[in-house]
Amino acid sequence: MKKFFLLFLTLIVVDMFAFKVIMVTDVGGLGDGSFMDGTWSGIVKACEELGVEYGVIQSKEQGDYVSNLSKAAEQADVVFAVGFLMSDAFYKVAQQYPETYFVGIDFDSGTILANVMTFTFKEQEGSFLTGYLAAGMTKTGKVAIIGGIPIPPVKRYEIGFRAGVRAYNQIHNANIEVKVVYSNSFTDPKKGKELAQSLIGEGVDIIQQACGGTALGIIEAIKEENYKNVPNGDLKGLLDYMYDNIGYFMLGGDIEQEPQAPGHILASAIKRVDVASYLGVKKAYNGEWQPGNIELGLKEEGEGISRMRYTKGLVPDSLIYEIEYLTGLVKDGKLIIPSTEEELNAMRIKISF
Known part of the structure; x- marks a missing residue:
């Protein structure tokens, strides 16, 4: 009985401190080989390093944004909205769920909310x-x-x-x-x-x-x-x-x-949308949350040109x-x-x- 009680208590503690991240895509969705996939890779990397749960909700049309973000906020500690077209829905839902962290990729309305961090790029x-x-x-x-x-x-x-x-x-x-x-x-x-x-x-x-x-x-x-x-x-x-x-x-x-x-x-x-999403997860999990916008350019290693692994010999x-x-x-x-x-x-x- 004592062992059962200790196991039950352990499960309660684990559940109390469970941490989950959900990314909500715009209509572009995963599989674009570019923007969405890059953001997702940063989330996956951070979550696997931290050993936390992660998932994705894909939007089929712009009318899905509010409902998908709300659904994510009810399930996760950190919600990512990816894509400029999601900006209006993002801020609307973020205000409705002040206890949930929201990370916006590729937009910034200038609105400062304690639970919102955004990343934009040069x-x-x-x-x-x-x-x-x-x-x-x-x-x-x-x-x-x-x-x-x-x-x-x-x-x-x-x-x-x-x-x-x-x-x-x-x-x-x-x-x-x-x-x-x-x-x-x-x-x-x-x-x-x-x-x-x-x-x-x-x-x-x-x-x-x-x-x-x-x-x-x-x-x-x-x-x-x-x-x-x-x-x-x-x-x-x-x-x-x-x-x-x-x-x-x-x-x-x-x-x-x-x-x-x-x-x-x-x-x-x-x-480097992958860097932005990676940082967003890490900052939320490690208690380093930074409300407001972070802009990344060449100086911050957030922009650049690839190494041209196949074609550099032509240049x-x-x-x-x-x-x-x-x-x-x-x-x-x-x-x-x-x-x-x-x-x-x-x-x-x-x-x-």
Whole structure:
């Protein structure tokens, strides 16, 4: 009887201190190979390190946001809302559950609540680097960016990419053209493929994605174009061909996307949503909660460019040096990357290599 009582008491104590994290996605959902998957990976990593329970609720439409966030708040200690489109629902539900921690990824209304922490990013800093890379690597003189819905984070992606191309043009007295198109969706690979094929038909050879799951169609279009000249699956043959001829590349977004299509993705503009979600879990669990917004950029290692594990050998050492030098200037505060159209129009870079 005594042993039974001790076991029962232990179970009560464990249950009292149980800790659970739930992530609620926007309509993009898991499986986008980008934004959502990156955020989820940070949550999984933190929870497994801490030995706490975690789960996910996926939203099928925007009308699900309030009910899904409320459901999560009733079950978990920490609720993550992922995606700018969830902002209104997030703050509404957070006020209704003051005892639950809420972490918002990719938005900040400026509203300060004791149970709310948000993370935003200087997307323009990561895409500036891929824009500069694209300008230095294009063989047709035409590059492009395909955005999803033109919400503020995506617009910053666009502005940063265009700023990178403009910086290359100013430094090298070049005239690389950049095209901008929007799919108006983060979940439409078919549209992504159609837009990519149209851009390729216009002479574009490098395309930056800022459209979440829609980019799966961009990858498909790029691969189909490259496989017209190289056998399917021949990575060495592909890279050899790319070295001497005009090939086609996508530039990934948010996470290091290169493994999804080795050789077809030149590099990725890294947006460390995984770092943000990892920190959110850790701060809540360790009693280091920090209400308000945390902004991550190059200086905070929240933005950057991928290591180009398959394609770095295609990039001239001089171009890699220039990108590293510019990265250092941004981290030191000596180079401010535009985040608005007005700032972009006023940008003048006087650097010589």
